[in-house]
């Protein structure tokens with residue numbers, strides 16, 4: 461009998477299940493903790509302390525710089541033009557509209573360029589960047605895709621939840637919600653899921669387990685990233 465922890469076992473028990481559903485099921489409460497972190501609730505309900513958001517923006521600006529490199533690796537590894545187009549489209553958005561969002565928000569919050577342009581990454585961001593860059597750069601397309609899927613799907617999940625009620629006044633919060641909700645972003649995450657669902661089932665069981673471990677580790681690091689901004693005390697999960 462196949463183990464229920466493998467994708468084959470999961471698919472036998474849940475005939476409609478997608479590979480991406482299995483990744484979330486395997487992550488268990490690590491997924492829920494990342495999507496439901498109090499920091500993400502505070503983005504939407506107007507209770508965000510400015511100091512926490514400044515810490516977040518400075519770290520996340522270094523993160524999205526590495527994310528742009530990760531997308532470059534994935535564009536290179538994507539097997540066909542349709543996939544390269546999707547990934548390149550997101551890379552273009554990240555390096556234009558989203559980059560602009562960071563520069564305007566950091567300026568409005570009074571953060572001087574010197575404080576973010578050359579900021580050293582904290583320990584959680586370093587662990588995060590290492591996992592992403594190693595998976596997408598040295599690993600396989602599937603491994604890099606699992607990182608990107610987790611990062612963007614967590615953001616879509618809290619983004620759509622917070623977009624369901626009126627926006628806070630601060631534009632840096634309102635626009636951060638709008639960047640992670642709406643048809644453009646949900647369309648991209650929907651495509652990432654379909655791509656993972658296409659690539660994942662064809663992998664060996666050992667490689668599927670590896671992809672699942674990467675996805676779950678990403679959930680832990682997403683939680684730790686929010687927690688570091690929220691508390692000001694970065695802790696890399698064991």
Ligand SMILES: Cc1ncc(CO)c(N)n1
Pocket residue numbers: 520523524527611612615682685
């Ligand atoms: C840490 C982190 N994860 C995911 C995203 C979404 O791109 C982001 N901006 N930052």
